[in-house]
Amino acid sequence: MNLQQFRFVRETIRRNFNLTDAARALFTSQPGVSKSIIEFEDELGIKIFERHGKRIKGLTKPGQSVALVIDRIMREVDNLKKVSDEFARRDEGSLVIGCTHAQARYILPKVIPQFRKRFPKVHVSLAEGNPPHLAKLVLHEHADVAIATETLAHTPGLAAMPVYSWEHTIVVLPDHPLAQLKSSEAKNITLEAIAKYPIVTYDHAFSGRNSIDQAFSAVGLVPDIVLEAIDADVIKTYVDVGLGIGIIAGMAYDPRRDKGLVGLPVGHLFGTHTTRVAVKSGVFLRDYVYVLLEMLAPALTREVVQEAIDRSPKAE
Known part of the structure; x- marks a missing residue:
């Protein structure tokens, strides 16, 4: 053999x-x-x-x-x-990051330039997909790490670690009735108030969509979801043309960039979510992978990452 x-x-x-x-x-x-x-x-x-x-x-x-x-x-x-x-070419190599569009668009731009400055000889690639696909990429070693909110923490063979927490935000046009709420009133917005309007939000595999569905179902409401998309940019585009109100991940709304939209935080309705980064259990990590993880979340030191890998469930 x-x-x-x-x-x-x-x-x-x-x-x-x-x-x-x-x-x-x-x-x-x-x-x-x-x-x-x-x-x-x-x-x-x-x-x-x-x-x-x-x-x-x-x-x-x-x-x-x-x-x-x-x-x-x-x-x-x-x-x-x-x-x-690692020992022959310590600062050279490749790094494949599996990520959803939200992470590629809103989180990684804060990290990759810093990483590239420190490791200019490491070739970085982004492999975008839905969370189940990203989990498979890491399990099959087609990606070194994956970043997503869903799936990773429940996949045997992966060590998944928290990066940051976030809540949903509603985005509407400035002349929309919900936009007239004062900031102090936004925290009192109800599911009944939202359900009065057509809704544009995520596909079921992305960005806490299940929590949105469960919240409406728990109070016996069936929202009029007129369009589903895999990323917030598309959702905001269709809100901008008047298709409905948007429900997006909070990190995807920036009042400086999204000047034509008003954002209303609704974490009290749909809960708090945790985005995680995952590596495959039992795989030797290059030094620069540990550095990337700590850049994503300072709490992810080499010791913390190694402990997570040691206690992670094995693949079946």
């Missing part, structure tokens, strides 16, 4: 048992992947994959155990490479 066989098995699982996709990802041929896996199974004396004809349908019961062992072996192989890079 050899590392190439391990890579083929791992990538086949990651590509939902599609040998063609696995071969493409590994820059090799589909017959070569298939032949190597069969040879590996023969050497082990067990079948790793369930098959229907020539197609792979899933893992056998012993295959599930083999897959866990292969994942551990390949993780340590990757760690060896990272250890080598």
Whole structure:
């Protein structure tokens, strides 16, 4: 058995048992992947994959155990490479940050310029997506870290740590009836008052949308949500053209930038939310990853991060 066989098995699982996709990802041929896996199974004396004809349908019961062992072996192989890079090229390398649009637009611009100034030889990439996708990117080691509000804290195999807390804000046009409320009155705004108007807000996978739905449902209201979007900029655009009132994450509203809109904090209606950053458990982190984490949240020192990794649940 050899590392190439391990890579083929791992990538086949990651590509939902599609040998063609696995071969493409590994820059090799589909017959070569298939032949190597069969040879590996023969050497082990067990079948790793369930098959229907020539197609792979899933893992056998012993295959599930083999897959866990292969994942551990390949993780340590990757760690060896990272250890080598850490000491041979301490301030060089790459950093892939998985993030939602909100983090890419409103949070990371405060951090990345500072990071780049300190590590000018590190190539930084942003991989945007919804929280479940970001969790998979880190688990499959296609991203070094992920930043999101949902999913990360509940994904086995990830160490998720709090970065900051936030609340929702309503945005309306200046001539809207809700805009006439005094700042002292905004904290008394009710769900009934909001439900009178068409609403533009997030897609269900993003920025605390579930808490919005649950709040209305708890008081027996069905809001008229006329448009759903994955980021606050789109929501604000449609509020600006008069489609309805917007419900967005508070950090996405800046009165200096959003001069054509009025913002009303409504944390008392939809609760407080925590955005987290996650890394994969058991993965060796380059020094500059620890620095990035502490830039995101000063409380995330190397010791705190390592403790979170040590106590995080393992992937199934």
